[in-house]
Amino acid sequence: MWRQTVRVCAFVIGICSLTGIANAQILLGFDDGEVGLIKGAVDGAAARLGRCGCQKVLFDFVDEQGVPLGTRLAATGRNPVEAFTALRIVNKPLAPQCRTSKRLAFTFPGSQVIYVCSLKLRNESIQNSVRTELILIHEFLHSLGLGENPPTSQYITTQVAGRCGA
Secondary structure (H helix, E strand, O other), rough: OOOHHHHHHHHHHHHOOOOOOOOEEEEEEHHHHHHHHHHHHHHHHHHHHHHHHHHHHHHOOEOOOOOEEHHHHOOOOOOOHHHOOOOOEOOOHHHHHHHOOOEEOOOOOOEEEEEEEHHHHHHHHHHHHHHHHHHHHHOOOOHHHOOOOOOOOOHHHHHHHHOOOO
């Protein structure tokens, strides 16, 4: 037990020291007027993920096998910023998830793509850029293997806001 605790502490210390923004994000399907706004939200989310306090959210949730997302990420050898910036952000405004709900973005557990409902996300970003960044971090957790229901989408977002919102 103590060895696992030491490994987790070493992981947290290691990732907290790596706060720089990694490579440029891959943004697909956005028009010229949307790219700057989406890039700003993505960069803001990446900056938040570079903070040690925000990275703790990775240990608040587990994947379907009960493995903490932070442990799962550590096994890849990447820090949270590197993993987040490796994702593709794809505009899907006509996806059923965008047309029939209030969702700003969506993905699937383990996917390396975050789909964005660009019109909704753009409008939200103009009104509340912090919330947009938190939603992208929420989706990042799903990309690491977090399922939904349980935990509920609201609970995930609330936890992300608590760790990453300040």
